[in-house]
Amino acid sequence: MNRDFKRLIATMTAEEKVALLTGSGLWRTASLPQHDIDDIVMTDGTYGVRYSSAQIDGSEKWSMDDFISVITQTADQASAEEPAAKGGSEALFSASLPATCFPNGSSLACSWDVDLVYQMGQALGRECQHMGVGILLGPGINIRRTPLAGRGYEYYAEDPVVSGDIAAALINGLQDEGVGASLKHFAANNSEYRRTEMDSVIEERALREIYLAGFQRAIAKSQPWTVMSSYNRLNGVQTSQDPFLLTQVLRDEWGYDGLVMSDWYGIKDRPASLLAGNDLAMPETRRDKQTLLAAIDAGEVPMAVVDRACYRMLVLLDKVQRNRRPDARADFPAHHVLSQHLAAESIVLLKNDDDILPLRPEKTRRIAVLGKPALEPVIQGSGCATTVPYLLDRPLGEIFDLAGDDFNVTWAVGAPDDLNDDEAALEQARRVAQDADVAVIFVSTAVGEDGENGDRQDLNILAGHERLICEVSQVQPNVVVVLANSDAVVMPWLSQCKALLETFFAGQGMGRAVAEILFGKRNPCGKLTVTVPNTLEETPAWLNYPGENLRHHYAEGLFVGYRYYDKRCLTPRFPFGFGLSYTQFTYANLDLSATQVGEADTLTLSFDLTNVGERDGKEIAQLYVSAPDGELIREVKALKGFSKVALAAGETRRVSLQLPIAELACYHPGLADWVITPGTWQIHVGRSSRDLPLYAEVEVDCPPRYVPLRDDNSLQQLIQQPEAFARVVALIAGKSQRSPDQVREKLIRLAPDLFCGLLIALTEFLALDIERDELNAVLAGRE
Template identity: 65%
Template sequence: MDKYSLLDKMTVEEKVTLLSGKGLWKTAHFPHLQIKSLKMTDGTYGVRYSPEQIDDNASWTISDFLDVVSQSANDEHSHTGGSEALFGKTLPATCFPNGSSLACSWDRELVYQMGKALAHECHSLGVNILLGPGINIRRTPLSGRGYEYYSEDPLLSGELAASLINGLQDQGVGACLKHFACNNSEYRRTEMDSIVDERALHEIYLAGFKRAIDKSNPWTIMSSYNRLNGEQTSQSYSLLTTILREQWGYQGLVMSDWYGIKDRPRSLKAGNDLAMPEVKRDKDELRNAVENKEVTMAELDASCLRMLTLLEHVPQRELQDVDFAQHHTIAQKIAEESIVLLKNDENILPLTTTKYKKVAIIGRGAHSPIIQGSGCATTAPYMLDRPLDEILDVANDDFSIDYAVGAPDDYHEHPQEMEKATELAARSDVAVVFVNTVIGEDGENGDRKNLSIAPTHESLIKAVAKKQKELIVVLSNSDSVIMDWKDQCKGIVETFFSGQGVGRAVANILFGVINPSGKLTVTFPNSLEETPAYLHYPGEGVNASLKLTHLSALSPK
């Protein structure tokens, strides 16, 4: 039966239900009409699947959603290979490099291969729509979800997003391009009002979305939580209909971010078709609005047709096995191509036996790497390369490798461990120190407090530098950091959050197996005051606002 015949047979109640979630991660199904349910899950760099919340007969409450939003990569199971995260028992999956790392590859083909791999893992779980990629402009490096997004440049963001989307959809899994639009801060994200002039809006903040849509036609797009120039994006007719559909010609489905609907009738009239997840109030409001003729049948049917068209796209597939070892190899390759060499004075890298014999590896991150950010995208990695293990493997017997943790905690110093680390550095020929930003400050519904690395890690660098001038720093961070310590080391290796294969990638780069070729996608300031949003973030008063602009918007038109 074609979608128009189906629509004719549906009651108003069924149409309203069709445009609402079923539970937390599915859409409604109607066996008598042969309308199947769609299954969705996060995320932007890994398939985060919780059977307790997704499978048939799953039970859930809003507190389950809030738990996953608040999930920290500091959770032992989230970043060291276990399978139980805060959001139920999350099945292991490939944790690929996060957006802030992935984009530094500037490699569309690699990103396409990642999309294909993500699709295969979706097929193994019966997932039809993967909620990504996210391409909001990294306007301020304080933004909690900056690690998920690609760049401060819309061209690069749009190109790489299109590649990932094509990789997914060529394998029959729909993408959900998000968050549309101007979701550039996590601070009070459901209230934040992004104030953007017209030129900046189209040249920067929407340009990446348009490029991705033109080059990949994502099956779905997700509206954002924030307001845009005073109007909630999930109920903005000018954004979702005038710009997206009339000016750009997008014909796919728009869904809300989870619990992102504040006025269901207004959101549908604006072009927000699907309200996620299932919320009784949203369904009641829409049904009443149709009965009271505040929402016309034509408006309701237009959204239903887009939903039925999406269902036509989704192929019926048997569950398939996944070659996780192959996907791990892809994750390693992407990490290798994404790592950026920020500093290499006196050619301290690569490490060779002609220059060094005794190598000190220092820092918690060498043993327990920080491979990803916090929040709904957090993935339980199927495998994990520990940098220390991989360094020992690549170095073989050619080098003498010793390890000290130095700073076991982000905030509290451990004098004994610090002393062990500096003593090791003093008796070695070269020291490699692994440092990171504070775990858990990145993520959803909150932003970073500053642009520094963890306080104890900064102290560790300075302490080691006093004992060893041949010093290399390996960074794991969500977004840009200030490096007051950069003159105290000769080498800086930037990994951002590079996923489960980062250990082998770092080892290969340190010892010259791979030449680092990653390129930065964001600016590294000398201070927070140098960032463009500094004077406007996070805004003033009860209704916070983030003024977004760029230099061309200030130039004569």
């Protein structure tokens, strides 16, 4: 479609333009054959390609029932007809075509591995090309503000730096294969409770520094072909029709030039959404077309706005069409191996007392495997992202496979019913565990508690699974728990196990990955991208969640996740960035490329990282900074970079991290701009947010920025701004016949006691004849 798009748009009628800016059916854009414009296909999801051939290919007429069936499907439905074990040639037909179910966002980000995530993006792109999909609706990078959020399993982290970098890697891999990404959900869609009605009320600093920062970072590093607006309101405005969000921030400030589309049925006022910068309305609705056309005819939506959106749409269509690979065939077996690798890199070892793991025949030859998830693994969340896995590794089968003749493995389900206790099954599990050297118990949260349009009710694992841990631990001291869950859970049972593997939802290769970690074939290296709390009540958003009167106040402000725990000096169950290994790493010899830097500089940090253990392993080194005291409240420390480093046993490597000084800026609402605080910054490097052995300081030299003063500011505030203070001193000296030094000395002496504003202080207490406008002009430097 290498044509003059502006000339093409000029030949189109208003009706044709409206059609171009509206979906066709559920998953396609409009086709306008009279203008040689072909449609493209888009589909979910964030960790797998969910392709419904019936809906997309038109063998059944789409309806609202179809859409509801998509967003309400549960993970167990997606896997119900899958092969019993790895090795089946092809999955049976289900609501969607089989595809690779990669680790979900909450698991994937724990890899902290941008190179590997890029490969996942490439694999998703190849599967999209295989199925004829031009746009994949992901990744999703909303901040995991509360572990109750229903779609937390799709999102990456509580921190925008790791969220943005992981998202950019996935997008780049996907788009390098000729398939567009749709970065979502923009913005502040941090819960599913009444998601199309709730107003996320967020002060501007938190909005920009936490909730928009990940999007900004991902866009800068990957330029996604599309961005998807969210369902919620933001500070009183529907995000799908918010000019501040979609035009001022996204386009004017960040320079994004791609296409913005709505979430499905996410537009409430189509003319307002187009005026705000929401180019494409998805899916097709008669009302959206009618209201937009009427607004155009009435002159309420200028044709220039319509044409601009049409231009973006044609550019997108051209990208997709030029990158089509109709003969592409995805290598699903190879992608399954990649899913195993990703799962293994993402699984987090949270506890390993007495080095119970890895399992060794001389110590734990007899292994009892317990729990239904060992046979029916919980690998993904529920909702529109749910993917029918092409292959499925079942942990029990993989454990038997790797155990071979070196171990004796027995099995009991323990808790066959998710809702009710089964005393006979529980007793059998106790007997099997008692006769073993170690019990490996697979547990999970309830399937379907996560998903769309509703949030989790608590942070517990299934009650039957918790009881299974408790009962087995009474007869078997060596308990290893393998946990599958959408987001953080509380762990009252933690003391009853010696080891804990956190998988989150690790996709179709989870079973093999877990088995290889259990037997030491792989060394665990994942680290948490959220803080795990001791209780739900201690989580930052607890008192303001889920809100009331359709308003959801983000009252914790900047203090999300580890920022909250640090500021309140609380000790969580497990801190952000935490994860154990079968080996140990030491950090030493931190050097900075400079001890004094300017705001345009980039600081290089170098340090020695040594694997002092006896196994090869990988360490995720993390860089945090602490700001000097300033006018604005700051977090105790903030993540600014990371690197995943592979080291052989005994190996030392010099690791370098880059820190652009511009990334130290915080948003100053009074100046409506990003500001770097000058002074001494602290640099911390280490293995988690609470374990940072390396420390250095760097002096950031940049001119201070001040909020403009007014006549009602205090004398103390004036003194803090030297240039403005000098101007006022000169004004007073001219009116009082005193020298500037005398005036300055007197004002400094009086300042602590003068509580009133400047005008009152100067006219009443100092009896000077000064007009309000005159004083404000001097304060502003306009005298």
